[in-house]
Amino acid sequence: MNQIGTTSWNLVLDTFKKIWGYDDFRSPQGEIVSSLLAQKDALIIMPTGGGKSICFQLPALLQTGLTLVVSPLVALMENQVQELRQLNLSAALLHSELPASQRRLTMQALAQQKLRLLYLSPETLLSAPVWEILSQPQLQINGIILDEAHCLVQWGETFRPAYRRLGAVRPALLQSKPVGTKISVAAFTATADPVAQKTIATVLQLQQPDIYRLNPYRANLHLNVCIAWTPRGRKQKLCKFIQNRPQQAGLVYVRTRRDSEDLAAWFTEMGYATAAYHAGLSATERRAVEASWLSGKMPFVVCTCAFGMGINKPDVRWVIHYHAPLLLSEYVQEIGRAGRDGKPAEALTLISEPTGWLDGEDKQRQEFFAQQMRSQQQTAQQLIKKLPKRGEVNSVARQFPQGAIALSLLHSSGQLHWLDPFHYQIQPRVNKQPINQLAAAKQMHQYLHSKHCRWQFLLTAFGFDKEAANWRCGHCDRCLSK
Structure with a gap:
């Protein structure tokens, strides 16, 4: 001071x-x-x-x-x-x-x-x-x-x-x-x-x-990853979990807008007070859902990653990932919305069985993400041949459909330098960096299938190796099964 x-x-x-x-x-x-x-x-x-x-x-x-x-x-x-x-x-x-x-x-x-x-x-x-x-x-x-x-x-x-x-x-x-x-x-x-x-x-x-x-460990937050063998089984597990916790505040995370709407409609048919929440809603609609949830009128919301950042509700007792996030950082953000009052809270993630034969959805989602990343990278590399060595971002964005994204990818791989926030200069050839996102998605997969203490995995992944050494939280599904 x-x-x-x-x-x-x-x-x-x-x-x-x-x-x-x-x-x-x-x-x-x-x-x-x-x-x-x-x-x-x-x-x-x-x-x-x-x-x-x-x-x-x-x-x-x-x-x-x-x-x-x-x-x-x-x-x-x-x-x-x-x-x-x-x-x-x-x-x-x-x-x-x-x-x-x-x-x-x-x-x-x-x-x-x-x-x-x-x-x-x-x-x-x-x-x-x-x-x-x-x-x-x-x-x-x-x-x-x-x-x-x-x-x-x-x-x-x-x-x-x-x-x-x-x-x-x-x-x-x-x-x-x-x-x-x-x-x-x-x-x-x-x-x-x-x-x-x-x-x-x-x-x-x-x-x-x-x-x-500060490390992300929270002693009151109990982590659990559970295999759902079929799409129907996934819905049943979700329903049973919520039925066993009547009126507790929670969040159900899904990957897409459509998933949030379909699942919310299904819950509404069964008589639950809930709603879908995603970035496609108007500001007024989003506000209404937030207000209902914060006041307790609506115990849980079916949402995409657009929900929860900066929204402070201390008494959230559970967070379910109906679909696992693609990145570990998203996962830690989203489970962190539970148990802010220091009282016990649960974080459950539902995943398909590893082969993907009975339910290939998780695998397809991961492959789609990886494919998208690779194709954007290819577009960027092709675009580099057509772009002026020095240029302006808005004119590139107007001229090429993926122009702005291509420039950001070239910047991330060390092939482009911003002269100011609006003008770039392409660098002479350098060793291209790997795509970080793909490595991060792989890490998420390792976490979901890890046999060791889940908190130990997270501490190591986020660079808290000292704290993670010989760590056993004693309250995640892995520790309890031992």
Whole structure:
């Protein structure tokens, strides 16, 4: 804390108590707040429910000037901004679904320097009207926060290519600001293995970041993976699990929008109060489902990965993966929504039998994902021959259907350099990196079929080897079967 001095640290604690009502921080919240107030770069890995958002919201509110929070999902931004506004704090959000009038008001407040926190997606940050205001010399920007930073790794090479351009944002903004201006960059996530940590730090061009890593282990969260031999058997296991836990709050995760709608309709027919939740719903529809679930009117929701990021409900007693996620980081994110109140909670994953003869769905899903990754990579390599050596991302995206994704893949394989967030330069031939996503999908498969303690596997996978040595949690299905 000594970077700030005692008097101002008392101010930090007073503000913390006044706004959020807590007397003191949980470790390492205080150290992170101190680090961000000193405008240092940082990489923070804290389990879901560990109080990450306070760590960047508090420093932003204590400084004059603006902090940008780059966030992946509209629902996540809406939740955080709503909470801040209820506390009468100067926060706003910008996204493509906003009504024009609201967007105009936020843009005015931004230009007039009335905001402390502005939440936006990578795509909105890099849109021309927003970028134009942010680049004005008089607009003071203190820091850029990348919230849910694992999305950069999970989505940056595929359907959210703007993530790969975020490292060029700080240098470009600094060029338009007065000499000596400092803008810090901090990345927050609940899940990043050593490879993902390196990717985040490299892409964001973090400069000597302070690193805070808490391991994901939760003593109250009981992990279980169960084979469902047929599609019908999978439904029966799910139904039996929920019947045995009447009125307990839970979440059922599926892979696609259609799965969420089909399964929710099936439950509704059986008399359950539930609903489907996915990114295809309007903001109003999403809000209604969230409100029903948070208030307990609806005990569980059938959802895709679009649900849950940043939504805080302490008493979730179970999370079921009706289909296993493709990546271990998604899995840890999603199971982390259970048992935030510290009371026992269960995480059940249903999988097909390993051969896939009786139910080939899981296998098909994995193969489809791998095939998609490979074909995108091939498209990128073919496109490199047609592209100008130096060019502009929007014109490439207009000219080629997969243009923006191809550029992000070339960046990830070290074949392209961003001159600024909008212009690229193709590098001379380099050794191409392997596709990280495929290795990560393989790791998920190993986890599901591992014979050892599940928590030990997760600790090792996320780089906590010391803690994982000789580890037995004693409460996962593997430990209990022994």
